[in-house]
Amino acid sequence: MKKTLLVFGLVALAASVAFVGCAREEPAETAEVSAAAEPVEFFIANGAEPETIDPHLASGVPEHYILMGLMEGLVTPHPETANATPGVAESWEISDDGTVYTFTLRDDAVWSDGVPITAQQFVDSWIRILDPETAAPYAWFPTMFIKGGAEFNAGEADAGAVAVRALDDKTFQFETVGPLPYVLGALSHYSFAVVPTHAIEEYDDEWTLPENFVGNGPFVLEEWKPQEQLTMVPNDTYWNKDKVQLDRVVFYPVDDNTTMYNMFLNGEVDWATDVPQGQIDAAKLRDDFQVAPWLGTYYYVMNNERPPLDDARVRKALSLAIDREMLVNTVSRAGEQPAWSMVPQMDGYPAIDGLGEDVAEAQALLAEAGFPGGAGFPELTLLYNTNESHKAIGEFIQQQWLDNLGINITLENQEWGTYLASRRAGEFDVARAGWIGDYQDPNTFLDMFVTDGAMNGGRYSNAQYDALIEEAATMPAGPARMAKMADAERIFIEEDQGVMPIYYYVNKDMINLDAWAGWYKNVMGWHPVGDVAAN
């Protein structure tokens, strides 16, 4: 018996020694490397595995952070404001009517393989993203701006109809559908990127593999091991290479928010691009927790076609009865701002007030609609995608409606794909939704709610609203256009309560700004890695 014990003890011991042996070895090696290392490396916990690094096929935030390092468009976002600053284009002119943009490309703009970037490549690139055969998810974005783009993308016209042209090797020109005020800012988005058409011709679909990749950003792709890491090193041919301070940037795909947070706490990454909801209270006590307003709104869509939600009084009553202050302070807790309007705070836009919180008014409206004290009100369902935070918010609002209006609702969670399908098909009473603006203009929050808009799952429809949005779309930039937009939003929110805004999103990041310079909070949540430097 004793010997049996001994044998098993030895086996277990041997196994654990083998493991501990491994454990001992490695840290020493790492320490050696860092002691000898001069180069400045910047490690990023970057959310989901990048789906692609082809700027014309990308559609997500993790891809965006990577592409800001690898690619540069006509303009490049300023790290502090996210406004457009000269990129491949050193200067530009806008025609007096605001519809023709002419860009002069800088002479020293070359690809990482040394090939000069030409105006013709911009033409070919923009045709590429608009081409229906490319099937770019973000093709809709340039179609909003470029004359002829929507027709080409829909297969109704050929590429010749797209108003983009190369006047000479270094002069690129395009026409917009109207005097849009937000064109320049939008141009730094990856859907307007120039792509190395010469490399794509050579490698076809495989041009984004590390061995073939050609870029024009501050960094070049060094390695991309799926689910493990993507690394980039400075691009020697970048026109503004003196700006680049980092010697290597490492993007880790991290699906699990808690792991991301732990990696940051353990010093394994310098920047964590999100903070788990469960750690918010702890994170808020730290200096390296960065929270900033984000250009986005968390809201509930109401099915405008289903009784009793087809009655604006009911929709208003539901919205008026929610204490959003309490919600952001006790449920979401990261510093979100309560929202009574769809459009977040934005420069030059006269924000509308919305209806605010007024329980007495809500009760009166509900009674007027035929449900005094909630009597006879059907039991509605609140739909959200399976997620603890959405659930907590749903439960809070469920309680508020019960307490303030005497109505009962049921919470229903669906798995992501199912939820999206239900929302798109309008198969819900009330559903959670969120929208992050694509550019700094109220239009990005409003034009999707026109009759039959893609994001308009609640089937909101008001001819007056549609007309105002259409008018504003062709007006020149300025206060008159902004006022028109505000008029539209007032109809949408204050008269019709087409949707129910809950709060404005915040961006939550972990990064020590004493150690790193060139990383700024901004409303777009854009942080070009080429501007980051060690302090």
Place this chain on the structure above:
Amino acid sequence: MGRSSLERPFLCIDCAPNVALDGSCLPHSNCPLDGNCLLRHRGAFIIAGMTQYVIRRFLGLFPTLWVIITLSFFIIRIAPGGPFSREKELPQQVLENIEAKYHLDEPLIVQYGRYLFDVVRGDLGPSFRYLDRNVNFYIFSSLPVSMFLGVISLSIALIFGVGFGVLSAIRQNSIVDYASMSVAVIGISVPLFVIGPVLMYFLSLRWGLLPTSGWITGRNGWVTLIMPAITLAFPYFAYIARLMRASVIEVLHSDYIRTARAKGLHELVVIFKHVLKGALLPVVSYLGPAFAGIVTGSVVVEQIFRVPGLGKFFVQSAFNRDYTLIMGTVIVYSIILIIMNFVVDIIYSFLDPRISYK
């Protein structure tokens, strides 16, 4: 089949009841070899039977796979949503362009035919979510990772599970028994997504012994294997330990063990030579499904510890409605399951002479 394995005593089920005490075969009416089933003939008989059996099982793989592919293909398409549903919904025109590119606009039966044709040629298609590489690439780069982690975890589970199982059984109701069975209960009842972060909290954040996550090919090297392997092994260790304990206790009470002891054999010999062999049977039959489960079920561990394995794709592709990647992982996992079951059946026949295949 190695040569040594063929020399082991092997009997067909029909012949088994007719074995005389000295091991020779008695003539019997239903013997497939017309009553000539003598031990000296058996080598040839088993080779023929075994080869046939292996070929038959191998051929059986294809219809099984075809049924799995067909069922999965259509079931996936019934699920609401599609690979291109996003929070920011795509305008109808863009969606139509994408669907045309991937032939999703064709009738389902045409898509099915196209897919089957590609699969037969070994092409699992493009992923609908990870656009820069195809499904073959993702599977063949991540499957070895999951397999490796699975083998390590299962080895840990096996070594410690069998060890503590035997210890608990021979020292029944001792402190060792109570301690290891308590740990086993924890292992069975506490989910991996709790065990993982708890380990990470102590080993990385509190004591700073290990990096939080990563993989052996990354900058932290082999130490990154420790936490995922332990986490993944834990429930299997627990199950094996309990299985082993019960099984050893049963064997300990059997006649042949009493005989062995009566012969005056050393207790170590009794345990290692006689008890262990009989008691391992249930564990062996558990290993097949366990291995398949540990390889396919590692998604939680892979996410928490950033292991670049296939398990993550298995689950994530379903959420993403990444049709081709789902199909690819389903096919690969089916093959693993079928092969593992097959291997276990073979191993089983060596451990239990009453079972044979023909």
